[in-house]
Amino acid sequence: MRLDLLPRARRSPWLDLLSPALAFAAAVLIGGLAVAAFGVPPGQAFLAYFVAPLSEAWSLQEVALKAAPLALIATGLAFCYRANLWNIGAEGQVVIGGLAGGWVAIAAHGSEGATVWILPAMLLAGTTAGLAYAMIPALLRVKLGVSEILTSLMLVYVAQLLLDYMVRGPLRDPQGYNFPQSVGFDEAARLPALMTGESLHAGAPIALLAVLLATLVLARTLFGFEVRAVGASPRAARFAGFSDARLTLAVFAISGGAAGLAGICEVAGRIGQLQPEISPGYGFTAIIVAFLGRLSPPGILLAALVIAVTTIGGEGAQIDLKLPLDLTRAFQGLLLCLVLGADVLTRYHIRIVPGGAGGGALP
Amino acid sequence: MDAAPAPPGPREGPTPLFGAYGIVKRFGDFTANDRIDLEIRAGEIHALLGENGAGKSTLMKILYGLLEPTEGVVTHQGDIVRLANPEAARALGIGMVFQHFSLCENLTVAENIALVMPAALTGRALAERIARLGQDYGLHLDPARPVWSLSAGERQRIEIVRCLLQDPKLVILDEPTSVLTPGEAEALFSVLERLRDEGRALLYISHRLDEVRRLCSRATILRAGRVVGSCNPRAETARSLAAMMVGTQVNEVQPRAARRAGAVRLVLDRLSLPAPGLHATPLRDISLSVAGGEILGIAGIAGNGQPELFDALSGESQAPVPEAVRLDGRPVGHLGINARRRLGAGFVPEERNGHAAIPQMSLSDNALLSRHATAPLSRFGLLRRARARELARRVIEAFDVRKAGPDPAAGTLSGGNLQKFVVGREILAEPGILVINQPTWGVDAAAAAQLRQAVLDLAGRGCAVVVISQDLDELFEIADSIAVLHDGLLSPPVPAGATSRAAVGLLMGGAEETGAEAGETPAAPARRALVQVP
Structure with missing residues (x-):
């Protein structure tokens, strides 16, 4: 037996919208079965995973805090992936962005005049550093034809070890009892909270702005057209006069810059100092978010929220229902597989060919 | 086809070798084949004629088991058979030579043939059988040669040998001459006639009416998925066959009254470019010039540097020196495609x-x-x-x-x-300059005539046009002068009226043109290499 994928002549726009919702429903069903196997009533788990995180002010803020960097990084990555370029090193660009921006804050620590310009300088330094770090795999690819997949991934570990070295060495707080961390940032070097006394900071509106901007750029600008054209057909894009090399550099700059900005927003927002770990793998999770959102910025925003809700919900479920945290990861992976699978089914229909290679003629 | 109807009898004469009756194939709302009847007898070359989209490919795929019909039956010597897949078709003695070769470039001839043969037949036994077939039919192949080093004609021979090794009763050929030189096509025809004389049936799919009239004793003509007629093509003219295919009288292109010789607008000056890839062709010392109002036709068989030449003209690949490409006198060899467009050039690639x-x-x-x-x-x-x-x-x-x-x-x-x-x-x-590669490749006759007319009209308004085409009929119809691209070398252009299909065909095959037809332009030294044809 053999399965053939035949392209559908017409794609229904309704099915396009419906397919992620159906995939989500299927993931919830399968997840429910898994939860039941753990001996937990699925209904209760559903409440813990999907309802509890949205029911209180503090958990809503947590969701937004988690979703913001994911959406920001994934939006940048969407430019790369749309153009069929595979930057999977956003995590490293996050770390370098946080490190560079944090360095600015530490250098200005305690100085009197540094009040108005310090935060913009940090954001600029973080963005630029992430961008520059992403230029390494981009330039290697453009100039030498090196696979950007390998280099961008390996540079993640370089970035993480560099941060580790810096907070244990040059940037360590001299009065920090040898803990591997920097001094706490000045108040002027922190992203302001959106509401006094609350945890939600300006990172969320920055991410929202990036999503809006990216939507506009992809749909309405010549550059967005170029990204889509290169992704759909490199040969035709060359015929349009678009340069592969220039576009490679541009999309890596965008994704690296976005990741760097997300990194410094984390450091200047939630953490407030440099430490060996500044990102719980946002740069990797953002790859899932980008594809879960089908590489469209509004979809990415939604996907970031879904991932954030299930992550927060998973933490709650671990405490309240004794469900393992890995179940959350498994659910997120399952969701991605189902969304991608549903996408294939909207574009193709499956023909089952019985017999396959061994078939013969009827008498 | 659970409730199989009784096999329909032949409409005339003895039981046909293969028959297709009432074949309907629907793809969604679209009906590709609509109640088609076709009978193929042993010892005949049967032509299947039709425009692109007439349903020829669908019918052929049904006969080879690649598609199952929505309705209708296929019979073999009067018995209904089910062709669920190509293996079933091959088991009944149906073989197929595809238009697009399915060969692995990096494997040898023998390895490519072994791929589709039973596992037992390998090595020396297979090489012997290939050699024997080659002798019997004049299909000469060196089993040890890697496929990438072979010409299109030689590649097609592999496909034919693959097919013949299975001793088929029916051979389906899909546009077999579309990639061949006139000489190679001639060799193919004698193989086909030989197969016919052995009592095999051949289904010959083509839109080249002259070939069909030469080879085939019966023709079935499809239009919009239906059989619109069958005839003896030898009793028809190419024009009447075309009219049946298209359904209306085919417009003849209006030749321009007077050719105005304008200023030279496009020049290639000793352009050489290394091959951009392993299987690509390097361009060697190419010079040409086209004046406003002139159409230069570039003939040649696929794989002789057409896409490379197109890319060099369009700016998708850049010349080593700016002066190698000139538009209206300006050196543009170093400029990209959009800079050349801004200077008034337009480009239509093949694909x-x-x-x-x-x-x-x-x-x-x-x-x-x-x-x-x-x-x-x-x-x-x-x-x-x-x-x-x-x-x-x-x-x-x-x-x-x-x-x-x-x-x-x-x-x-x-x-x-x-x-x-x-x-x-x-x-x-x-555009002031238009470069167009294979303008009517795979396009139906009516659309092709319209496109050629549009190109002629554009030239009439002063545009310098380069038409790269494998279709000699097309070039003789619209080009003012014709040059041949072979192995990355361009022959000197000759006025279309002063040369012949045979002369151009010889050049396409790589032979040096003899006599005065080549014109007085001295041949480039590198062209001497072309003389050594086996």
Whole structure:
């Protein structure tokens, strides 16, 4: 037996919208079965995973805090992936962005005049550093034809070890009892909270702005057209006069810059100092978010929220229902597989060919 | 086909070797084959004629077991058979020679043949059988040669040998001469006649009417999925066959009254370019010049440097020195495609899907693809979508592009309509220089005539046109002068009226033209290499 994928002549726009919702429903069903196997009533788990995180002010803020960097990084990555370029090193660009921006804050620590310009300088330094770090795999690819997949991934570990070295060495707080961390940032070097006394900071509106901007750029600008054209057909894009090399550099700059900005927003927002770990793998999770959102910025925003809700919900479920945290990861992976699978089914229909290679003629 | 009806009897004469009766094939709402009857007898070459989209390929795939019919039956010597897959078809003695070869470039001839043979037959035994077949039929092949080093004609011989090794009773040939030189085609014909004389049946699919009239004793003509007639092609003229295929009288292209010799607009000056890839062709010392109002035809068989020459002209690949390419006297060899477009040049590449157009994108996006640098379709980097749609609409109207919906994806158009769109997109820009590669490849006769007329009219308005084509009929119809591209070398252009198909055909095969026909231009030294033809 053999399965053939035949392209559908017409794609229904309704099915396009419906397919992620159906995939989500299927993931919830399968997840429910898994939860039941753990001996937990699925209904209760559903409440813990999907309802509890949205029911209180503090958990809503947590969701937004988690979703913001994911959406920001994934939006940048969407430019790369749309153009069929595979930057999977956003995590490293996050770390370098946080490190560079944090360095600015530490250098200005305690100085009197540094009040108005310090935060913009940090954001600029973080963005630029992430961008520059992403230029390494981009330039290697453009100039030498090196696979950007390998280099961008390996540079993640370089970035993480560099941060580790810096907070244990040059940037360590001299009065920090040898803990591997920097001094706490000045108040002027922190992203302001959106509401006094609350945890939600300006990172969320920055991410929202990036999503809006990216939507506009992809749909309405010549550059967005170029990204889509290169992704759909490199040969035709060359015929349009678009340069592969220039576009490679541009999309890596965008994704690296976005990741760097997300990194410094984390450091200047939630953490407030440099430490060996500044990102719980946002740069990797953002790859899932980008594809879960089908590489469209509004979809990415939604996907970031879904991932954030299930992550927060998973933490709650671990405490309240004794469900393992890995179940959350498994659910997120399952969701991605189902969304991608549903996408294939909207574009193709499956023909089952019985017999396959061994078939013969009827008498 | 659970309740199989009784096998329909033959309509005339003895039981046919293979029959197809009442074949219907639907793809969704679209009916590709509509109640087709076809009978093929042993010892005949049966032509299947029709325009692109007439349903020839669908019918052929049904006979080879690649598709199952929605309705209808296939019979073998009067018994109903079910062809569930190509293995079943082969078991009944049906063999097929595809238009697009399915060969592994990096394997040898023998390895490619062994791929489709039973596992037991390998090594020396197989090489012997290949050699024996080669002798019997004049299909000479060196079993140890890697496929990438072979010409199209030799590659086709592999396909034919693969097919003959299975001793087929029916051989289906899909456009077999489309990649061959006239000489290679002649050799193929004698193989086919030999197969016929052995009592095998051949189903010959082609749109080359002269070949069909020469080879075939019966022809079935398809139009829009239906059989519209059958005839003895030898009793018909090429024109009457074409009229049956198209359904109307085919328009003849109006020749221009007087050819005005304008100023030279496009020059290639001793252009050499290394091969861009392993299986690509290097361009060697190519010179040409085209004046306004002139159409230069570049003949040649696929794989002799046509895409490389096109890319060098368009700026998709750049010349080593700026002076090697000149547009209206300006050196542009170092400039990219958009800079050349801004100087008034337009380009239509061979491949519609994925080069001239992006199939997933709408027609208005595809208008943007080649015109974003030369038409006011964006401002400050922002797209002006309404203008792109307007441009697409004008192309669609001017070139009668048939489509579904207001702004459909390019991939939903038929080949001919998409070709009209990508040609029209350039012609509406009124280019001063137009380079067009295979303008009517895979396009039906009516659309082809329309496109050729549009190119002629454009030249009449003072445009310098380069037409790269494998179709000699087309070149003799519209070109003022013809040059031949062979192995990356360009022969000196000759006025179309002063040469013949045979002479051009010889050059296409790599032979040095003899006699005075080559004109007084001295042949480039590198051309001497061409003389050593085996």
